[in-house]
Amino acid sequence: MRINFIGLLFLLFSQSSFSAAKIEQWKTSQGTPVFYIEATGLPMVDIQVVFDAGSARDDHQKGIAALTSLLLDTGAGAWNADEIAQRFESVGAQFGTSVSRDNASVSLRSLTDPKLLNKALLTMQTILSQPTFNKNDFQREKNRTLAGLKHREESPGAIASIEFFKAIYKNHPYAHPTEGNIETVSGFSEDDIKSFYTQYYVSKNAMVVIVGDMDKQQAMATAESLVSNLSSGNAPSALPEVNLVSKGSNKHIEFPSTQTHVLAGLIGMDRKDPNYFDFYVGNHILGGSGLVSQLFKEVREKKGLAYSASSHFSPMLKKGPFTMGLQTRNNQTKQAVDVMQKTLRNFVSHGPTEEELIAAKKNITGGFAIRFDTNSKLTSYVAMIGFYKLPLDYLDAFQKKVEAITVSSIKNAFQKRIKPENIHTITVGGKN
Amino acid sequence: MIFRIILFTLICLPISAYSSSIKVHERILKNGLKVLVKEDHRSPVVVSQVWYKVGSSYEPNGITGVSHMLEHMMFKGTEKYPIGEFSRIIAENGGNENAFTGRDYTAYFQTMEKSRLEVSFKLEADRMRNLRLDPKELKKELEVVTEERRMRTDDKPRSKTQEYFMAMAFTNSPYKNPVIGWPSDIANYQVEDLQQWYERWYAPNNATLVVAGDVKHNKVFALAEKYFSELKTSKIKQIKPRAELEQLGVRKTTIKLPAKLPYILMGYKVPVLNTIEDESEAYALEVLAGILDGGSSARLASKLVRGSQIAVAAGAGYNMISRLPDLFMLDATPAEGKTVFDMEYALKEEINVLKRELVSDNELQRVKAQVLASAVYEKDSNFYQAMQLGMLETIGMGWKKADEYVDKVNQITAEQIRKVARKYLLEENLNIAYLEPQPITKQKRTNKVAGGRHAN
Numbered sequence: 102m103r104i105n106f107i108g109l110l111f112l113l114f115s116q117s118s119f120s121a122a123k124i125e126q127w128k129t130s131q132g133t134p135v136f137y138i139e140a141t142g143l144p145m146v147d148i149q150v151v152f153d154a155g156s157a158r159d160d161h162q163k164g165i166a167a168l169t170s171l172l173l174d175t176g177a178g179a180w181n182a183d184e185i186a187q188r189f190e191s192v193g194a195q196f197g198t199s200v201s202r203d204n205a206s207v208s209l210r211s212l213t214d215p216k217l218l219n220k221a222l223l224t225m226q227t228i229l230s231q232p233t234f235n236k237n238d239f240q241r242e243k244n245r246t247l248a249g250l251k252h253r254e255e256s257p258g259a260i261a262s263i264e265f266f267k268a269i270y271k272n273h274p275y276a277h278p279t280e281g282n283i284e285t286v287s288g289f290s291e292d293d294i295k296s297f298y299t300q301y302y303v304s305k306n307a308m309v310v311i312v313g314d315m316d317k318q319q320a321m322a323t324a325e326s327l328v329s330n331l332s333s334g335n336a337p338s339a340l341p342e343v344n345l346v347s348k349g350s351n352k353h354i355e356f357p358s359t360q361t362h363v364l365a366g367l368i369g370m371d372r373k374d375p376n377y378f379d380f381y382v383g384n385h386i387l388g389g390s391g392l393v394s395q396l397f398k399e400v401r402e403k404k405g406l407a408y409s410a411s412s413h414f415s416p417m418l419k420k421g422p423f424t425m426g427l428q429t430r431n432n433q434t435k436q437a438v439d440v441m442q443k444t445l446r447n448f449v450s451h452g453p454t455e456e457e458l459i460a461a462k463k464n465i466t467g468g469f470a471i472r473f474d475t476n477s478k479l480t481s482y483v484a485m486i487g488f489y490k491l492p493l494d495y496l497d498a499f500q501k502k503v504e505a506i507t508v509s510s511i512k513n514a515f516q517k518r519i520k521p522e523n524i525h526t527i528t529v530g531g532k533n
Numbered sequence: 534m535i536f537r538i539i540l541f542t543l544i545c546l547p548i549s550a551y552s553s554s555i556k557v558h559e560r561i562l563k564n565g566l567k568v569l570v571k572e573d574h575r576s577p578v579v580v581s582q583v584w585y586k587v588g589s590s591y592e593p594n595g596i597t598g599v600s601h602m603l604e605h606m607m608f609k610g611t612e613k614y615p616i617g618e619f620s621r622i623i624a625e626n627g628g629n630e631n632a633f634t635g636r637d638y639t640a641y642f643q644t645m646e647k648s649r650l651e652v653s654f655k656l657e658a659d660r661m662r663n664l665r666l667d668p669k670e671l672k673k674e675l676e677v678v679t680e681e682r683r684m685r686t687d688d689k690p691r692s693k694t695q696e697y698f699m700a701m702a703f704t705n706s707p708y709k710n711p712v713i714g715w716p717s718d719i720a721n722y723q724v725e726d727l728q729q730w731y732e733r734w735y736a737p738n739n740a741t742l743v744v745a746g747d748v749k750h751n752k753v754f755a756l757a758e759k760y761f762s763e764l765k766t767s768k769i770k771q772i773k774p775r776a777e778l779e780q781l782g783v784r785k786t787t788i789k790l791p792a793k794l795p796y797i798l799m800g801y802k803v804p805v806l807n808t809i810e811d812e813s814e815a816y817a818l819e820v821l822a823g824i825l826d827g828g829s830s831a832r833l834a835s836k837l838v839r840g841s842q843i844a845v846a847a848g849a850g851y852n853m854i855s856r857l858p859d860l861f862m863l864d865a866t867p868a869e870g871k872t873v874f875d876m877e878y879a880l881k882e883e884i885n886v887l888k889r890e891l892v893s894d895n896e897l898q899r900v901k902a903q904v905l906a907s908a909v910y911e912k913d914s915n916f917y918q919a920m921q922l923g924m925l926e927t928i929g930m931g932w933k934k935a936d937e938y939v940d941k942v943n944q945i946t947a948e949q950i951r952k953v954a955r956k957y958l959l960e961e962n963l964n965i966a967y968l969e970p971q972p973i974t975k976q977k978r979t980n981k982v983a984g985g986r987h988a989n
Contacts, residue, residue, distance in 0.1 A: 142575045145909055174829075182839055186830030191899050193906025212906050241842055244869060248845040251793040252866075254973065255690055357791045357973060358688040360680065392608070392620040392630070402617070405676035408684055428684050460625050467627020471644050474576035475913045 124483055124493045125317065131304040131333060135324040136487040137311045140476050144213045146313025147480040148222075150229060150327055151488050154205040154301035156281070157274040157340050157418070162293060164246070164281015169297045170200040171242050173207065176233035177224075185224060194221035196228075202275050203418045204488055205301070213314050222323060230330035232298060239291040250283045257362045257529040258428070260354060265364040268350055268525040269422055273343055303334025308487050312480045343368050343420040349522055354529045361434040361530025362426075365441060367523050369423035372416045372489040379514035380414050380423075382506045385461045386453040387445070388412025388425060393460075399444045400427055406437045412445075418489065423519060431531040438526065446521045452512030466500045557922060557932060558750035562762045565738030569922050569932060570750040573915050579746030580915045581653045582642040583661070584923040587734035589714070590636040590707040590856060591772055596726050598714015601634040602671075602678055603730050607641065608632075609670045611663040616670065619656050626652045634712055637856040638927040644916065647747045651756055657742075658760040661735055668724045675722060682713050690792035690968055698798050698966035701786045706777035706857055736767035743923045745915040777802070777858060785965045792970035797873040799880060800860030802962040806853045807930055815853045816941045817949040818861060818957065823900035824892050824950065825849035825863075825883060830899065833865075837879055843871045847880070856928050861958065873967045887954040891947035904942045 125137045156166045174196060175182040189196045194211040207229060211221045253259045263278050270276035280286075309324040347367070370380055381389075388396035388411045400410035407427040415421040425445065429437040453461070473479040473496065486495050558570040588600050610616035623630045628645040643653040686692045696711050703709035713719075742761065744753050780802055806815040826833050826849040833847040847865040863884075865876040911917050922932040 140575075143909060143912055145913070183830060183835050186828060186835070187895075187899065190828045190830045191895070191902055193902040193904075195906075195910070210910060212909060217906075238839075241839065244842075245838075245845045248794060248866065248869065254793045255791075257688060355974070358683075360683045360688055390624060393617075393624045398617075401677055405673035406680070408677055408681035429680060430683060460621070464624045464627055467625070467646055467649070468629065468644075469627070470577050470646050471627070471629060474578040474915070477913060 124486065126487075126493060127321070129304070129309070129325050129328055131328060131331070133304045133307045133309060133324070133328045134487065135309045135311065135320070136483050137317065137320045137324075138479060138483060139314075139316065139320075140312050140479065141314050143476070144314050145210065145476070146213050146218070146311065146315050147208070147210050147476055148225070148313075148323065148327070149206050149208045149310040149480060149484050150225075151207075151308050151310065151484055152205045152301055153203070153306050153337060153418075153488075154297075155201050155203045156277065156279040157202050158297075158301060158337060159274065159277065159281070161285075162281075162289065162297075163277045163285040164279075165289060165293055165297050166205060166301075167200045167280045168242065168246055168286065168289060169294050170198045170205045170207075171246065172234055172238060172294060173198050173228050173232050175238035175242060176235050178227040178231045178233075180224075180227070182238060185228065188224045189221055192217035192220050194218075196221070196225065200279055202279060206484070222326065226327050226330065229302065229327060234291050234294050234298070236291055239294060243286065243289060246280065246286055247283060250280060250286065253280075257356045257358045257360070260356065261362040261364045261527050261529040264352060264354060264527045264529070265366070265424065265525065266422070268352065268527060269347065269366065269368055270343070271347070273419075274340055275343070275417070275419065275421075299332075300334070301337065302331065304328045304331040305334050306336050307331065310480060310484045310487060312476055312483060340419050347523060347525075349524045349526070351526045352528070354527070356529050356531065358530050359430060360428045361431050361528050362428050363434065363438055363441070363526065363528050364424055364426050365438070365524050365526040366412075366422050366424040367519065367525060368420050369414045369518070370416050371418060371420045372491065374416065374420075376510075376514040376518070377416065378502045378506050379510050380518075382458070382461055382465070382503055383448075383453065383511040383515055384412055384414055384423070385465065386457045386511075387448050390461065390464060393464075395444050395448060395457075396425065396427075396441065399440050400437060404436075404440065406433060406440065410441070434528060434530065438528070442521065442524070445519070445524070449512075449515045449519055449521060452508045452515070455508055458506070458508055458511070462503055462506070465503050469500055472496075557935075558754075559932075560754045560757070562737065562758060564762060564764055564766050565736075566757070566761050566764070567741045567926065568754060568757045568761075569741065569743045569926065570748065570753045571743075571745040571915070571918055571922065572748060572750060573745060573912070573918075574747045577647045577747050578644065578915070579647045579650050579744060579748050580642065580644050580919045581650060581657070582640055582743045582919050582923050583657050584638055584640045584741045584743065584927045585734055586637075586739050586769075586927050586929075587639055587730075588635050588637045589710055589712040591734070592707065592710065592714075594710075595718060596714075596722065596730075597710040597718045598678070598712070599718075599722060599726055599730050600639050601713055602675070602719070602722055603727050604632050604634045604639050604641075605674050605678060606666060606671065606727055607660055607664060609665070609667065609674070611659050611665055613659055613663065614656065616667075619660065622652060622656060628653065636708060636712060638924065640923060640927075642916070642919075650744070650748065650753070651760075654756055654760040658764060661737065661740065661761070662764050664731055664735070666724050666727050666731070671722065671724050671727065675719060678713070678719055679716070682716065682719065685713065686711065690788075690790040690970070691796055693790060694788045694796060694798060694966050694968045697786060697788050698800065698964065701784055701966070702800055702802070702860060702964035704778045705775055707775055708855075708857055708859065732767065734767075734769075736769065737761055737764045738766040739769050741923055741926045743919045743926075745919040745922075775857075780962050780964075782961050783963045783965065785967070787967045787969050789969045789971050791973045792968060793973065794866055795873045795970055796866050796968040797864060797876045797880075798966045798968075799863040799877065800964045801958045802858060802964075803851070803861045803957045804858050805855050806934070807856055807928060808858050813941070813945070813949060814953050814956070817945050817953040818851045819853050820897070820900050820942060820945045821887065821950050821954060822849050822851040822861070823903065824887070824896050827900050827903055832883060832896075836883070837865070841879070843868055843875055843879055847876070854924060854928060854930070860964070873969075877965065884954065884958045888951065888958070890951075892950055894947075897945075897947060897950075901943055904939060908939050
């Protein structure tokens with residue numbers, strides 16, 4: 102019955118405008134890979150240029166990747182920040198830059214009417230290849246970043262996250278927060294920004310994603326024009342591997358809040374982990390599936406200890422974390438942490454039940470189409486597939502790989518990797 | 534870190550613009566349930582939402598937040614589908630689900646692969662009339678909601694400032710109360726309160742079913758007929774108007790909380806589309822908000838953040854879609870060395886400029902281009918489109934307002950913008966809250982506490 106349904110699903114996909122199977126890939130004349138899906142139906146296009154220029158490339162200048170990204174649209178070619186913003190907004194285009202630990206993205210959403218699109222594209226191309234990083238803009242955005250970093254100290258959740266990454270990553274480039282620290286950011290000069298840009302915003306370190314109502318010829322020309330003026334440069338060397346062995350720890354930070362924020366976890370997996378689907382499906386059951394996960398049921402449904410309780414893997418270029426999280430009123434923190442730990446220990450020693458696994462598979466495969474039912478979501482998937490060099494049929498193969506998972510494959514993977522004694526627990530909150 | 538300020542967390546998703554041109558099909562079942570269907574065949578997915586005409590603005594004092602509490606309890610089971618079954622069945626069918634409560638509505642939704650729509654109807658129809666409220670479950674869920682309140686409001690200085698701000702700004706209007714409710718009200722809900730609230734408002738003749746996605750409208754109507762048409766109606770008593778008093782002068786409050794940055798919130802009492810005599814005035818206020826804060830080229834970013842650099846962030850917002858008159862909001866975070874009073878002066882000066890001078894053609898065209906483009910971008914999300922229809926219908930304006938939006942915005946002139954600025958953005962209608970940061974930890978007092986320490 103379900104098999105029939107899946108067959109039907111694929112049939113529908115191949116008729117629909119953005120079949121999961123239709124990612125096309127090529128390289129620009131400078132060798133930059135392009136990933137493209139033609140999605141007709143709405144006269145709009147989403148474009149991203151992605152660089153391996155995330156905060157993992159900060160080195161000792163923690164926060165430099167984020168500030169560089171933030172400064173890109175504050176001056177380019179002959180235009181200042183106002184003119185750049187006007188050029189995009191006068192044609193209804195939405196432009197943005199963002200940074201994660203792994204990468205830096207420059208993105209555009211525009212209507213495809215050539216008059217509108219061309220103006221937006223020319224602006225984006227200039228931002229990518231001729232940012233000015235002038236002193237006044239640099240100083241202002243640095244000050245705004247510093248204010249943001251101060252603001253972060255108001256949030257027990259943000260503090261917990263910073264401490265959690267520090268605890269599990271130690272000296273690895275993933276250890277510090279993307280936006281950096283007050284001490285490091287205070288020391289930046291505009292020359293630091295320029296040299297970070299010069300090293301990492303190069304065509305050999307870039308990829309382009311295009312999803313929208315644009316034919317392949319147009320997409321090829323668009324990608325070419327966006328990256329052709331970048332200097333060629335070199336791809337950076339690989340990030341260091343993450344050391345897996347690390348004994349668990351507990352750390353509490355006093356904070357004047359009514360709730361204590363709890364984060365607990367350890368090093369998990371990278372995007373290409375051979376056990377990716379064991380962890381993915383396993384975590385779905387443990388804490389990834391919202392209202393029906395084990396953690397949600399144990400912490401919230403049965404005991405009313407928290408509003409949210411969940412777990413997730415964050416697979417990255419190198420091994421990303423496995424994290425469990427909840428927030429609870431200060432004086433029941435111990436009880437909530439106990440429930441969380443017990444749920445994890447139980448899951449690791451016994452794995453899910455057969456019934457839970459069947460239910461999880463039904464949820465994942467039955468709702469598969471929801472994962473990319475908008476151009477926005479599809480663009481994120483294609484960017485992910487492109488950046489992490491996953492097979493182009495990743496989405497098509499996804500369901501089959503999920504179906505192949507068994508109770509014992511989940512149990513084995515968790516027992517090997519997610520050892521309860523290696524869990525690092527951070528609590529930030531008021532007196533118990 | 535990109536500095537972001539969120540205005541209007543009171544409603545879950547503010548609507549910024551509406552789309553036209555995709556047809557909406559409407560059918561009213563014999564028991565009064567209104568069914569709206571918007572077809573979009575780009576992806577084999579369907580969104581189904583049930584909207585009830587009830588929210589925190591319907592609540593009397595003493596049980597504030599009861600609509601939201603009931604939203605939580607709606608997941609606690611019926612005779613036919615005991616606790617946990619609803620979510621289990623939706624999950625097993627590959628669905629995503631949740632619910633949200635606002636000042637003027639409570640809504641439940643599922644996103645499903647298109648062939649599973651029936652599952653969603655079957656379950657929603659059942660819990661529309663057959664909820665079983667268990668005192669033991671209520672007691673536990675009350676703790677969950679209290680934790681939710683701590684997370685959303687109590688431990689967030691700016692959210693808390695906003696809460697106190699609304700409570701000060703409104704005198705008789707129920708918009709003074711937070712959607713989640715006041716702590717003492719939450720702690721004292723009885724199961725009877727929930728039962729009465731449920732019986733009073735949860736009925737087909739007080740609900741709208743909105744479906745958007747890869748469906749055929751006739752089939753959806755037939756399915757709705759099958760599951761919903763036999764549900765009993767309730768006699769829905771009209772609620773009292775609770776009209777807000779005329780404000781007779783500026784109101785100010787200072788909020789002292791452990792925080793790192795000072796912050797200012799300002800709000801002028803203004804009418805909304807639902808209450809205004811001349812609708813074009815509401816659209817003019819909407820465009821005016823766009824002139825101030827419709828992107829990075831708008832005045833607040835260009836003049837206060839980049840130009841004078843006295844703010845690290847500044848925003849403006851007008852929510853024209855609500856049942857009762859609301860506030861035109863402004864907010865800002867001062868740059869290092871500047872105070873909330875500098876911010877107040879600068880924001881008021883921007884309002885004064887709007888009263889003195891006509892906005893330029895370029896600015897007006899920019900706002901209109903953005904509205905036009907957004908109307909296309911929004912069609913990318915069925916969920917968003919269903920939200921627009923459900924919200925307009927539930928607030929009492931009718932979903933057809935969605936079709937008018939782009940045209941009405943397009944007709945707005947610079948003169949109309951100046952006129953509404955002069956008419957509504959007046960000192961005597963103004964409310965202000967200053968967040969005055971207190972030290973977070975005692976040890977860390979070596980650095981000077983940032984601005985905003987002036988006694989008010």
